[in-house]
Amino acid sequence: MTWRGHVVxxxxxxxxxxxxxxxxxxxxxxxxxxxxxxxIPTSTGGINDLSGRLVAKHxxxxxxxEPSVVAQNIPAGGGLALANRFYNSPADRDGSVIAxxxxxxPQLAIQGDPEAKFDPQKLTWLGSLSSFAEDAYMLVVNAxxxxxxxxxxxxxxISAKIGADAPxxxxxxxxxxxxxxxxxxxxxxxxxxxxxxxSQSMQKGELDxxxxxxxxxSANQPAMWNSQSVRPLIQFGRTxxxxxxxDVPTGRELTTDPKAxxxxxxxxxxxxxxxxxxAPPDLPADRAAALKSAFxxxxxxxxxxxxxxxAKLDISPIDGEAVRQLLARxxxxxxxxxxxxxxxxxxxx
Numbered sequence: 001m002t003w004r005g006h007v008v009x010x011x012x013x014x015x016x017x018x019x020x021x022x023x024x025x026x027x028x029x030x031x032x033x034x035x036x037x038x039x040i041p042t043s044t045g046g047i048n049d050l051s052g053r054l055v056a057k058h059x060x061x062x063x064x065x066e067p068s069v070v071a072q073n074i075p076a077g078g079g080l081a082l083a084n085r086f087y088n089s090p091a092d093r094d095g096s097v098i099a100x101x102x103x104x105x106p107q108l109a110i111q112g113d114p115e116a117k118f119d120p121q122k123l124t125w126l127g128s129l130s131s132f133a134e135d136a137y138m139l140v141v142n143a144x145x146x147x148x149x150x151x152x153x154x155x156x157x158i159s160a161k162i163g164a165d166a167p168x169x170x171x172x173x174x175x176x177x178x179x180x181x182x183x184x185x186x187x188x189x190x191x192x193x194x195x196x197x198x199s200q201s202m203q204k205g206e207l208d209x210x211x212x213x214x215x216x217x218s219a220n221q222p223a224m225w226n227s228q229s230v231r232p233l234i235q236f237g238r239t240x241x242x243x244x245x246x247d248v249p250t251g252r253e254l255t256t257d258p259k260a261x262x263x264x265x266x267x268x269x270x271x272x273x274x275x276x277x278x279a280p281p282d283l284p285a286d287r288a289a290a291l292k293s294a295f296x297x298x299x300x301x302x303x304x305x306x307x308x309x310x311a312k313l314d315i316s317p318i319d320g321e322a323v324r325q326l327l328a329r330x331x332x333x334x335x336x337x338x339x340x341x342x343x344x345x346x347x348x349x
Contacts, residue, residue, distance in 0.1 A: 026286075027064045027290045030094075030095065030287065031064055032065035032066070032067070034065070034067040035070055036068070036069045036070070036096050037069075037072055037097050037098075038059075038069055038072065038098050038099060039072055039074055039098070040074070040100055041075060041076050041082045043073060043075045051129055051313065052099075053071045054308060055100065055129070057307075059295060061298075062293070062301070063290055078104070079099065079100075079102050080105055083105055083106070083116070083120070083278075084118055086279070086280040087122070088117060088118070089280075093280045093283055094284070095283050095290075098277060098291065099277065101278050103271065106123075106276070107269065110327070110331050112338070124281060124288050125323040125324055126291055127276070127318055128275050128276040128277070128323055129299065129315055130313070130316050132314065134215070134314045135242075135274070135314045136213070136242040137174060137235065137236040138211065138232040138235050139174070139209065139211050139234040140209050140212060140217075140232045141208050141233060142209065142229065143229050150184070153184040153186060156185055159186060160184075160209055162208065162211070163198045163201055164189065164190045164192060164198075165191075165194065166191065167190065167346055168346070170211075171210060172188065172190050173345045174236050174267070176344045177251070177267060178234060180344060181255070181260050182234075182251065182254050198212075199221055214244070214245070215312060217230075218312070236264075236267075239252065251268075252264055259336075262337045266337055272318075273322075273323045273326050275313075276323055279291060299317040
């Protein structure tokens with residue numbers, strides 16, 4: 001054998017030895033003394049940041065080897081760039097990087113968004129902190145508005161000016177669904193920046209209402225909710241009525257049209273995986289299993305639950321397989337229903 005042949009053989013043997021050493025490494029050995037990064041693709045202060053930091057504080061205790069877990073904010077479109085990175089870059093696939101992601105991001109690929117360059121069903125889903133069991137997404141109006149029930153907004157002589165964020169935002173999409181799919185007499189005014197600004201505009205009389213989560217308004221604007229200065233007319237994100245909103249119909253109760261119901265189901269699906277945590281695809285199988293198990297053990301932990309309760313988070317967890325099944329259901333939605341949803345969610349007002 002020539003000297004070149006010896007060099008090549010040595011390199012092959014060295015690579016094989018390193019591969020065997022890595023494959024022989026247990027999950028505990030891999031994570032012991034290591035720092036795991038938990039990426040939060042939003043700015044500080046929101047529910048994703050709060051949830052991500054809470055998980056970063058607790059999940060390490062349940063991963064074999066008990067690694068340190070450090071939260072890192074990398075704001076970038078709620079996680080679209082992150083999902084693309086996880087799916088297309090092999091650099092993060094050793095199990096040392098996980099993330100929280102906004103609930104609507106995985107569905108963008110199913111919608112055919114050209115910026116979504118990933119397959120959501122192939123990502124490694126750890127689970128979701130919330131399945132919206134104790135929450136509801138409500139269309140609310142000021143208590144002094146003439147609409148006492150949603151039926152009043154089906155009358156042409158009563159209308160409501162509903163404020164929302166930019167195109168693509170959940171509150172704008174559901175306001176437009178209420179108008180275009182459920183046939184309510186509402187005027188949708190987009191371009192606002194967050195629930196606090198919308199609430200201020202309602203108090204000034206510039207707007208009659210908005211679409212907002214029950215947990216969000218009760219936690220972040222308790223005075224508005226507790227004083228009953230707003231009146232909920234519809235609840236979305238639920239198949240049954242919330243116990244605290246027993247006299248408020250769900251969106252699905254307001255139509256019998258099969259295509260409208262299919263569109264509502266597609267639109268509401270992200271709520272049932274409301275706070276999802278994810279890792280890249282193709283992780284070593286034992287590490288992926290360890291991360292999934294750690295997530296589900298954490299959500300049952302007393303210390304974690306006590307802290308989550310103080311933060312007023314809806315902890316109604318589902319595991320990674322349940323997230324994947326929801327995405328499979330979403331992907332099975334008829335193409336014409338998805339196209340109609342895309343038209344609504346992209347509408348500029």
